[in-house]
Amino acid sequence: MKLTLERWDTAKKGKFESSKLLQQLRDEGYSCSTYTFPAGCSFGDHSHAQDKKDAILAGEFLFRMDGEEVILKAGDTLEVPKGHTHYAEVVGGQPCVFVDASR
Template sequence: MELHIEKWDSMNLGKLSRQAMLSKLQKEGYDTTVYTFGTGTVFGDHSHSVNKKDAILSGRFLFRMGGEEVILEPGDQLEVPKGKTHYAECVGSEPVTFVDASKYS
């Protein structure tokens, strides 16, 4: 299985919040940007030149990579290796807010 979802660990990290997620990812060495996209927004097949992690703050995010598909929900984090083709789509009835985390080194 290529898709390894890391769930928010509220026992060790506290309640999920924007600031708590940003702090966690920054401690892991990621540069972070928060985006919100409306339902139905599609990110067709693409790849990135750096290692990334998508972390969901609200909404539902369909993600496909390596022949696998998963729905990411609040607190879910998923590593996206550099150069790996993937697809994503905002699904459900509410906008998706997520942290786009990039690791440049």
């Protein structure tokens, strides 16, 4: 499965603001929980029982699934289909403010 990544588009959405991204996710029908993970924090291979969307408000987050890898930055969102095994890690030396969006 190909990763479905959306980067914040300043031309269409204006300057990135956390509140705008959270509102976008809510408008898409997601319930959102926000977490701050320290630099170097990792989440070994795992999967979820529901479709989710990961979003980044600050910092950098490496995500790996089905042989693809991407580094998410502030304003980025990534669809995480239920049942798909994936790996994630905070990279870049700074904490990551992460939104766990599910529906």
